[in-house]
Amino acid sequence: MLLLVSGASGVGKTTARLHARHLFERRQLDSTYETAELFTLGPIPAVPTIAWRQQQVETAVRRAIALEAEGRHLLFAGDPVPVGEALAAPSADRIDIAACLLDADEETHLARLARRAEPEELIPLHRGFAAWLRAHATDPGHVPEAVTTDSWEEMRWERWVGRTPGPEWAMTVLDTSRLTPEQAGAAVADWCRRAVAGEAPVFRAGWFK
Template identity: 80%
Template sequence: MLLLVSGASSVGKTTARLHARQLLDDTYENAELSTLGPIPAVQTVAWRQERVEVAVRRAIALEAEGRHLLLAGDPVPLGEALAAPSADRIDIAACLLDLSDEAHLARLARRGEPSHANQAFAAWLRAHAHDPGHLPEAVTNDSWPEMRWDRWVGRSPGPEWAMTVLDTSSLGPEEVGQAVAEWCRRAVAGEAPVFPAGWFAEVREGR
């Protein structure tokens, strides 16, 4: 299974991954895009999406060994993972790390990052978690040509579109890592929302 931890800048994705890996056994491999290949000088949307496909293929290889890939640390939306060319061959679960606007502003200020763009992206991710039809051009514009946006662009909200959302506003780094580790276990056990391989075909056929 591919276990995607998504979220805007400064919500704690990398920190959560580092803490979670200490709590998970060796059936879980963890990665971020920078660990899956060289980083170009200019990181475009198309580059990010192509690297997500690399992550998906790694998850497929791990699945053959009875293992899973935890991908966290980068602002990868759920829709990008689902649209990766090989994503129809692997179960995918996604967890959005979210913050209150006040907490997010404080973290961005501490890191010296711009607030407007990052909070706008956080708001989009929040809406995307529940509605695949909300401004899909946020990820489809200037995208990698191999992406399969037809799997979800144009869909209305429905029970098949679901991910876990964790509000980390009042949680410390270790608590977030513990929550992410627990989410990983629940997703693998079928106790958290999961997009099964080929889910979009089943939805089209009304299953």
Template identity: 85%
Template sequence: MLLLACGASGVGKTTARLHARRLLDDTYETAELFTLGPIPAVPTIAWRQEQVEAAVLRAIALEAEGRHLLFAGDPVPLGEALAAPSADRIDIAACLLDVNEEAHLARLAQRNEPEELIPLHQGFVTWLRAHATDPGHVTEAITTDAWPAMRWERWVGRTPGPEWAMTVLDTSRLAPEQVGAEVTDWCRRAVAGDAPVFRAGWFRDRAVDQV
């Protein structure tokens, strides 16, 4: 299974991956973009999406060994994982690490984030929160300038429904080790079938809504 822990900058994705790596057994591998290959001087949306496909392919290889991949640490939304060319061959579960405005601003300040970028980070938090329940919300946020191989037709055009579900974890008041423990627990629940999972080929079960 591919386990995607997603979220905006400052919500604790890399922290969660590092803690989870220590808490999970060896049936789990963890990864983020820099572990899958070199990062270009100017990363693009298309490059990121190509790397998501690399993560999907790694998850498929691990599945053949009875193992799973936790992919966390980068701003990769659920929709990108589901649209990766090979994503129809693997079960995918997603957990959105959410954060309230006060905590988010404090974390960005700790990271000395340039002030002019703060509104972009805040906007991404809002978009991810909507994307968690509505696949039709401002889809151009990730489909514009995309890698041509992406299979957006799997979900673009759908309306909210029971098949579009992910786990949402509010990290606003959690210490780093608590975020890691919560993500670890989510991984285990998803693998056991006790958390929302997009099963391989899920999009074939229901025709895309006409809009």
């Protein structure tokens, strides 16, 4: 299974992934779950593009497929990859995909961005993307151009673009506003367990047919 943790910059994706990985190691589950983010899948270009990101998502999907053959799973977290990009990756029809959106209230998000010394002119973009991800979690028809514009030509957007909200479009949303890094990591690790066990929403391979 591909376990995607999505979210805007500053909500805690990388931190949660690292703490979840430590939990996997302590519980001797590191042979079951492999973790990755974009920079672990290949070099990052000087000017990353949407198309490049989507090509790397396909790399993650293919890695998840290879791990599944061994009875293992890939936790892909740390980058602002929307679930729609993962589902539209060319090979995504061959693997179950579960998605968890990490979110935070405005005050917490702004404070985290400030601690990262994000340029002031980028703050509205980060906040706008957070709002779009929040809507995308429940409505595939909400401004799909946010990810389809300037996209990689191999993406299979027809799998979900044009759909309306429905029970087949579901993911887990986790509010990290009041969670410590350790608690966020534990919550992500528990979500992984629940998704694999069928206790959390999962897009099953070929769900769109």
